Amino acid sequence: MFRFPARMTLGSRLLLVLLATGIIPLSLLALITLSIASDALSKQAFNKLTAVAEIKHATIERYLDGLTDLTLSFADSLEVVEALEGFGSAAERYLQESSLDAPRIQGMRDRLKKDYSESFASAYAQRHDGRRPELDGALAELDALAIALQSAYILDNPYPTGEKDKLDRADGAAAYHRLHERFHPVFRRYLERFGFYDIFLVEERTGRVLYSVFKEVDFATSLRDGPYADTGLGQAFRQADKAAPGQAAIIDFASYFPSYEAPAGFVSAPVLNAQGQRLGAVVFQFPIGELNAIMTERQGLGRAAKPIWWAAII
Template sequence: MQLKNRLSIVAVLLAVIPLLITCFVIGVLAYQEGKAAVTKEIENNLVSRRNAMQAQVERYFKTISDQVVTLAGSTMVVDASRAFSAAFASYPHAREAELSLSRFYETQFLDQYRQKNPGDSLSASSLFTRLSPTARGLQSHYIAANPNPLGSKDQLLDTGDNSTYSAVHRRYHKALREFQARFGFYDVFITNPQGDVVYSVFKELDFATSLTNGPFRESGLARAYEAARAQHVREGHFVDFSPYMPSYNAAAGFISSAILADDGTLLGTLIFQLPVDEINRMLTLNEQWYEQGLGDSGELYLVNQNKMLLNNSRFFVEDPGGFIAQLRSFGVDNDMVDNIEQQHTTIGTLRIDSPGTRAALSG
């Protein structure tokens, strides 16, 4: 090859190589910028989703706060509070009914409780012995002798014992039960100023108990009563979700308000047990994560102050067995994993202690 041709080729190469290098660098930079733009768009979408869900959850809690305050101030609940408190105080105590109630605790309730909490060694007698004579009498008639099965004790309108309490219950139960069902609350309670649960829609074992010295004096329900009693004003007081034994250790939150007479005298408290299912439905987007733009692995979740999850994890819903196996492989506490498996839920059973949850809880 002639020197002239070689020089031409070299000259071309010297011209082309920098051009190729420049094109390559520009291509890499464009790719990186494009990738960063896509990543930022995804991040913005997730932040937008999170903020929208936060607003929805806040609206939900504002709504139920308004509901408890409004109902507590209604003429019906003010009158019901007076009537139930008076009837509770005068309820006759029949000692012969105690045996059937004790059997109910030891058999029906404990059997159901152990099915849902296989590793729990709860003693039914420790609950029963802390019941007052009035609590034993009312629970005997409205729970133990109630012909409806567990979970349906609210269907009983009148025990037929001709007591003043039964007459009051017959007068108010239908309206309060309709309110509870229409707005999806798990239960609705009325207490007297001293902390006795003088009325409950659902009639679990918290019914008729004392929230100051009874078996559930350290529960979320007791904290809800105390918050409303202490503040002595008609406003909503929220108690965080935690395992609630009368509901078989399912996670339960409460919101309460004082019931006041026209002159400001405390007549009692009104308490709602919150429906964790509704919160779960919101956070899981009706289990339509992909359709709602979260792809194959995105999810939203809500934790309480103890970092416990208040909705079911997407990964648990889609593959319970695989999720449990993965938790075990990650070395998650065995008792926690066993509880998730036994309860078949991550609601109130899975703690998420991550930088994200710590940052969110710290504000």
């Protein structure tokens, strides 16, 4: 039991009692008020984060809708229809027009293997802490036409790895080279204008990548049974192959070996001629950077907000 000091006056004792009986309720009232204010601030912050998440979700949807519209417009353009028809016909004649027999193809294969193990493997290793990729399996799956076209536009391309798009025309009189000289500057400008990573024209029957802007190791391979048929690019082609006219498909981001395992997304659409016959597909490869820019924009967010609104979006 509490006892006042013997020498304390009655007035002092009464003052202490009054203070004690007043401080305790005031302290409780302060704690309750603080709790209510904290709950209100938390609710306000959560509502703000939810609103930001909804805005970002809508921004991403608009971005993807824009990609779809660009792909459909590109697939419907006269240039793309003419390019697919022309490249398809020219590819069938390429080996004969270039006088490429089996011994010459084997020589190209050997040189291409060396280039793979040097240029591509070195660029890959720089991005993966020195780890070098396995390339023999992919090279073994390339047919004669793929070897010939990769030799012309990758191996014998005077521009370094990562800049192969600068070559408008390879050496030789084959019809393919004339078509490439005609269409490549047009498609390259389109890629640069809209910020795509690459653009592919894929033939319907064989699934062959008849054309690409950047000429990575997927160029001229088959997306039906070639080394990259099971990648995002192959999936994009198959989705376009079964899509109705006027429909596009978006393939989610995944690491993509021909681009050194960088995350890549794809959007594709079928290409039809004036008679409604399927010629193949157009595929855009787009980098993850634009979506990252949207997701990591911090305007209106606090330092610890990102995990909350990211979870709200996905």
